[in-house]
Amino acid sequence: MASLPILSVLEDTQVSPPPATIVDTSLTLTFFDFLFVSRPPIHYLYFYQLPLTKTQFVKTIVPNLKHSLSITLQHFFPFVGNLFIFPTSTKKLPEIRYVDGDFVKLTIAECNLDFDDLTGNHPRKCDMFHHLIPHFGQQFFKTSDYVKIATFSLQVTLFPNNGFSIGTTSHHSLGDASTQFYFLKAWITIARCGTNHTFLANGTLPVFDRLVNYPEVDKSFLKYAYVGSFFSQEYKPHNLSATDNVRATFVLTRTFIDRLKIWVVSQIPTSSHISSFVVVCAYIWCCMAKIRNDEKQMFIVPLDCRKRLDPPIPTSYFGNCLRMSISIAKTSLLTGNEGIIAAAKILGENIHKELAEKDGLVKDYSTLNIDEMLKTIIAISGTPKLVFYDMDFGWGKPKKFEVVSIDYSLSVSIHACKECNQDLEIGVSLTAKEMEIFICVFKEGLELHV
Template sequence: MSTVLENCRISPPSATVGEKSLPLTFFDIIFLLHFPIHQLFFYDFPHSKSHFIQSVTPILKHSLSITLQHFFPFASNLIVFPHARKPEIRHVDGDSVNFTVAESSLDFNDLVGNHPRACDKFYPLVPPLGRVTKVSDFLSIPLFAVQVTFFEKLGFSIGITNHHVLCDASTKFDFLKLWTSIARHGSDAIVLANGYLPFYDRLLKYPESLDEIFMNQPGIEALDSDYQISDIVGPTSKVRATFIFTKEKINLIKKWVSTELPTSGHVSSFSVVCAFVWSCIAKSRVGFQERNDEDELERFVCLANFRNRIDPPLPATYFGNCVGPCVAITKSRLLSGNKGFLVAVESLGKAISETVKKKDGVLKDAEFWFEMLIKTPAMIPAKIGVAGTPQVKIYDVDFGWGKPRKYETVSIDRNGSISVNASKELPEDLEIGLSLPAKQMDAFVAIFNDLHSSFE
């Protein structure tokens, strides 16, 4: 289904970066054991393979090289030391990004649809991060990889994979904005003129004990000489589908929620759409999973950007991870009941409001974030997370051949998360990506359509 045409390494231009290191903060350390993030952008390109190889790949390589000059951590490695010493991102001369060019015989028009499609069809289109190597007394872990895949006379995809320690969605979108700008204009002059470059200074103030807490999280001891990154593999019985909430529909839902829950603390487009999907997923599980305890709990986790919420605030271009969890917990039987949507709205709205409006600072209780984000306690077996954010206009990722035909977050297959992004047609519309076992997806679609159509 996929044939590799070229495999090469892309470095920053010679003598532009040198030796640099970037210390991790606890915001980064918490993601040491997180699986890689896989994203796919599909573009229309109704031309021949020779035209693709001659016109597309050279531009992508050149622009990526210049981008890496300014975003050097993407071409760097994560250095993990023994004896719980804090890891760092390190760049040395010669460091580079693995860049693969491939050709696929898969049905391009099927892949870019919204209907349920087999998840494992997408796996050959995203690159693995690569092998972890033992160097002297430390581990060197790659952080970023790119794969460009051509579909004969139809289009191409750009798959990117990154270790979550590298950055969050905000930083990654800054990287993509620069890469696409250079690809379109041929140089970084526009960006340099505007002064819009990553901010690397670690000005973040927090208790040093948080570093120690997250360096001692369960599983860190597994980062030894035998450690390798868990890349996405197939086959799987899951399918993925995309659901669109228009601005008009969202406003109707918000108006109804405000009437039903007049004292609800937080009713936003993001919260009501997430609550809508959460309740539909809970209902779709009925009949597919055994429920022995009617008081069983479910958890929904979304991330808030803390750059402008911590004291003192950080620049919007601060490089790395700077997100904290908003966690909603409620009973499964309530979530899957007749008023499940309202239960979800109230629970999630309260969680978001309490997190972003803490009077004693958003970092309060940060020592418990590992359990909120990564670990699923035995008493809360069902967890849903959110990948992406509508604050990032993901369909603006235009390298010069037009906006993406379709965007997919492939890594949501791993843990049952959903993706939430601004839609292609109108950024006020929201696009939800979902990955479920095929039969459960059928149930979800029926439940979703029934509830969705009730708001007219």
């Protein structure tokens, strides 16, 4: 007897803004966006526990999501537009365009995987989550004059009598975590009310003005978009591929973080750059260092620059507005007895330097003195400042939130916990053998600093 398919597609549909609510328009990318034009998409996955039958799901949840999404899109046109990339010879900057008739691809599906297993913290096969994430796939069009790529797609998947998931795929040039967060907050407000009246009265409209205005920096950073690669015959859009990796979630309580920070500060009292976030990153870096045997390792921390530009720009600025703080250390240093102290000192100083230099936020990365390509590059995804567990469409907060895009590389997600915003959830995707070591190292560190 043949086994049932893991995923059954119930409907493939398209969602557009209400007619005549948006005129044809475009948004030119800035140097902050160029860093992410060629990077893999961002994949978010929200699990909602609700004992629904298929009939209830199709007749209540799906229509509400479609209707509210359509209304929301009129205020966030780049989410329904397409990214246009032009050949290097044109010297034309990439842009996101919306024209009448554009849409968001929405897949409605049913899944027979174990809902409770997927929403746990224990190691789970990454491949299982890939079924729940929408792929751009054929939403890629190339001519000799331009490449057109979809910016956003959705998949809503039912787990009969258990709940459902909402999976989002966003092209990273669309915006950073802050931009994603403000879009989702607007969507849930509209979904709960049925109209956009409450959102317009109390919400925050996105700021599309290109307030980050550094034309010379744009020209300098355009090389990081790797425009030429999109026009090569070998280019293929990023999609999640089969993997043997497993993912797990680890919790760092505020009590542990405070205790660790006090201890680190006591060891390096002359340093004034040791924040709670720095010690969390230092702890993660040292844990990751013990599963890799490379001579050196790199750790990348994204820094939101909205409030740090001169003059500052609104938190609702639409797009990417991140600067990467890059730290490098010898693995032997990170795995030594004072590894966390060393890591915190390096990370704290580099983050401070990045933010304190007058031209630090707009300087070219080519000035960095990186003399070799490192095998182990760990990057942080997300921020504890944005509470993604607040995404309540009217049926309660998510049971679990996952950043599936950490499967593309050695990235680590950090976000606030559901139960307490002061506690942090750490998402990690590793091979089964690496995960086994990481779990032991992570637990040992917790016991050591209790």
